[in-house]
Amino acid sequence: MTETTTPRDTKVPTTLDEIRATVAARYGAAAQRVADGATQGASCCGPADGSSGCCGSTSESWDPITADLYEAGETAGLPTEALLASLGCGNPTALAELAEGEVVLDLGSGGGIDVLLSARRVGPTGKAYGLDMTDEMLALALENKAKAGVTNVEFLKGHIEAIPLPANTVDVIISNCVINLSGDKRAVLKDAFRVLKPGGRFAVSDVVVREGLPDAVKENMALWTGCVAGALEEGEFLRLLAEVGFTDASIEPTRIYTRDDAAALIQGTGLDVALADQVEGKVLSAFVRANKPGGAAPAARAAKPKRELATLGTAVKANGGGCGCGSSGCC
Numbered sequence: 001m002t003e004t005t006t007p008r009d010t011k012v013p014t015t016l017d018e019i020r021a022t023v024a025a026r027y028g029a030a031a032q033r034v035a036d037g038a039t040q041g042a043s044c045c046g047p048a049d050g051s052s053g054c055c056g057s058t059s060e061s062w063d064p065i066t067a068d069l070y071e072a073g074e075t076a077g078l079p080t081e082a083l084l085a086s087l088g089c090g091n092p093t094a095l096a097e098l099a100e101g102e103v104v105l106d107l108g109s110g111g112g113i114d115v116l117l118s119a120r121r122v123g124p125t126g127k128a129y130g131l132d133m134t135d136e137m138l139a140l141a142l143e144n145k146a147k148a149g150v151t152n153v154e155f156l157k158g159h160i161e162a163i164p165l166p167a168n169t170v171d172v173i174i175s176n177c178v179i180n181l182s183g184d185k186r187a188v189l190k191d192a193f194r195v196l197k198p199g200g201r202f203a204v205s206d207v208v209v210r211e212g213l214p215d216a217v218k219e220n221m222a223l224w225t226g227c228v229a230g231a232l233e234e235g236e237f238l239r240l241l242a243e244v245g246f247t248d249a250s251i252e253p254t255r256i257y258t259r260d261d262a263a264a265l266i267q268g269t270g271l272d273v274a275l276a277d278q279v280e281g282k283v284l285s286a287f288v289r290a291n292k293p294g295g296a297a298p299a300a301r302a303a304k305p306k307r308e309l310a311t312l313g314t315a316v317k318a319n320g321g322g323c324g325c326g327s328s329g330c331c
Contacts, residue, residue, distance in 0.1 A: 019182075092287070098122055098172060101123065128153050132155070160188050163191045167194050168196070173200070176205050189240050193244045197292070201291055208231050213279065213283070216271055231283070245292065248290060254286055257283045260276075
């Protein structure tokens, strides 16, 4: 049996600046691959070096986090590069119920896909901001904005722990598999609360975990930049939202990862794939909602059908591709 402990050089850094630098290097490289003309999509999971972008080291591997997030009709007309640089775990623009004229902020906007989709939903009287710390991603996002021909979009450089916008300026905050990457999640949620208008909505897709995730997984840097090791537990996420002032917080699982999915996440990280038995069912993509008190009462939300991950995985693998392959079943 292979060694189950995490190699020293894969341990998660201990300071916020170190974590930022490691995350920025990983996602900057993903953006550069797209800018250089890569046709295989980027990935939220799996090691960056020597990887095609899907989990592990081969292009045939399927990424259980980033696969099959957007319907083909949603992304029609968007630059291919925006899709290829997608590193999310959900589709917050479809779940956030954006309205004409609203101001939206995407935390960790990457190549800009969710910003561009939000701009469509809020229309010419609304505005969509994207915030990212990575120069390569910002450059790619600006190119995608120009290609899409949108005028109600603005990309900002900065950190999600210190949002470069005044207080009470946005109606909705979205994010797609980014908060888990932060080394100071309380600061992220506190500043999100600050910039939201009274009555504003926090509506993000993220990876969350359940109690009992092995320490070796939590301490692995490849799984931190891969959206798993740094993810908050469900109860902790809800507690932090309440502590910074949010109300009506809820977590709605959208995908719960199976043992096979867990093995795909662990592959290539230096950990024993047998750990997948302990990870099964403890990692999930979820939609996290909360409200800032004040303003008009939020409208009642219609229940949305939950899509089963096993079905999605079968469909994607049957089509012979993974995330970024360009088929209608990919992200």
